[in-house]
Amino acid sequence: MNATESRDGQLAQMKALRAHARGGPEQLRYEDAPRPAAPTGSDVCVQVRAAAITFDELTWSETWESDGADRTPVIPSHEVAGVVVATGPDADGFAIGDEVFGLVPFDRDGAAAEYVLVPAANLARKPADVPDVEAAAAVLPALTAWEALDEHARLAAGQRLLVRGGTGGVASFLIQFARAMGVEVTATVRSAASVEAAKQFGAHTVLVGDEPNDIPPATFDAAIDAVGAGTPEWAYRAVRPGGRVITLQEPPDAALAEASGVEAMFFVVSPNAEALERLADVLARGEIDVAIAATYPLSDGQAAYASRSSTRSSGKTVLVVSQS
Numbered sequence: 001m002n003a004t005e006s007r008d009g010q011l012a013q014m015k016a017l018r019a020h021a022r023g024g025p026e027q028l029r030y031e032d033a034p035r036p037a038a039p040t041g042s043d044v045c046v047q048v049r050a051a052a053i054t055f056d057e058l059t060w061s062e063t064w065e066s067d068g069a070d071r072t073p074v075i076p077s078h079e080v081a082g083v084v085v086a087t088g089p090d091a092d093g094f095a096i097g098d099e100v101f102g103l104v105p106f107d108r109d110g111a112a113a114e115y116v117l118v119p120a121a122n123l124a125r126k127p128a129d130v131p132d133v134e135a136a137a138a139v140l141p142a143l144t145a146w147e148a149l150d151e152h153a154r155l156a157a158g159q160r161l162l163v164r165g166g167t168g169g170v171a172s173f174l175i176q177f178a179r180a181m182g183v184e185v186t187a188t189v190r191s192a193a194s195v196e197a198a199k200q201f202g203a204h205t206v207l208v209g210d211e212p213n214d215i216p217p218a219t220f221d222a223a224i225d226a227v228g229a230g231t232p233e234w235a236y237r238a239v240r241p242g243g244r245v246i247t248l249q250e251p252p253d254a255a256l257a258e259a260s261g262v263e264a265m266f267f268v269v270s271p272n273a274e275a276l277e278r279l280a281d282v283l284a285r286g287e288i289d290v291a292i293a294a295t296y297p298l299s300d301g302q303a304a305y306a307s308r309s310s311t312r313s314s315g316k317t318v319l320v321v322s323q324s
């Protein structure tokens with residue numbers, strides 16, 4: 001029996017959250033969808049237990065198209081934890097029954113569904129003691145934070161980092177990893193109610209508001225915008241000449257970067273087995289606080305995506321698809 005067939009040989013369906021047209025949470029429907037085909041090549045079919053949300057993914061072009069071709073209807077949520085139910089012939093290192101976590105390529109159907117296909121290179125074994133919700137929630141923020149810090153910010157102990165938006169999923173990992181490196185971390189938050197959360201992640205200093213007057217110019221060795229699009233001018237000015245500004249949602253403003261004499265860059269995280277193994281170790285040793293804002297059943301997926309605009313706790317929002 002392959003992943004598309006039920007026992008009587010009929011094409012099998014699964015429950016999924018799908019959008020049939022571009023847009024925001026209002027487009028998402030909990031409905032029947034075809035199960036993925038049997039995995040080929042190095043793909044692995046994962047029965048999803050938890051799928052974490054990045055709210056901005058509904059704005060990413062990769063969510064809606066692949067190589068310029070419209071992909072609707074699409075299944076969102078690319079951060080997954082679950083169990084292997086089928087493997088392609090080249091999916092080395094994984095067997096049916098393995099508990100895994102990882103990242104679904106952004107231009108493929110995601111994990112807001114009962115089953116998802118993931119390349120073996122984008123998966124790692126989930127440590128047995130780590131809950132599925134935490135494993136799914138950690139994948140994208142941790143890999144993004146490591147790539148931002150190790151490959152782009154390239155900070156040394158004692159240097160200063162500004163994180164714009166100190167309570168989000170990526171920010172929570174940025175702050176914890178940077179602090180562990182001995183970096184002095186300042187975070188901005190939207191309101192006074194969020195100060196404690198950013199401090200708990202390890203920020204040495206927390207500034208409230210999105211136009212902080214109290215940042216002297218040229219103070220930081222690097223700034224990372226963990227809010228989203230539209231990195232404000234003050235974030236460029238806050239960095240010393242020769243320092244780095246890293247944006248995560250869209251390419252930086254070249255004119256603002258030039259005016260402040262900073263190097264500015266944007267990247268899209270590239271999953272790799274080494275980073276996933278490193279994350280599995282960090283999670284297994286309990287070295288990181290994985291902040292969960294809320295969990296929702298898959299059937300309430302639309303509400304989960306819509307929760308962005310409500311008052312939320314800090315950290316990741318996660319869909320619980322099935323229990324172990």
Ligand SMILES: NC(=O)c1ccc[n+]([C@@H]2O[C@H](COP(=O)([O-])OP(=O)(O)OC[C@H]3O[C@@H](n4cnc5c(N)ncnc54)[C@H](OP(=O)(O)O)[C@@H]3O)[C@@H](O)[C@H]2O)c1
Pocket residue numbers: 053054055056057140141144164165166167168169170171188189190191194209210225226227228229247248249267268269270312314315316
């Ligand atoms: N390039 C990549 O590879 C990559 C990978 C992952 C994520 N990303 C991008 O990184 C960004 C962050 O992702 P995420 O998952 O961490 O998002 P998230 O969990 O939604 O976090 C964004 C945070 O920014 C805060 N915020 C919003 N406006 C603010 C303001 N004016 N001042 C201070 N804080 C503010 C929000 O707080 P409130 O709750 O108060 O609104 C929220 O906590 C997104 O744009 C995402 O697309 C990029």
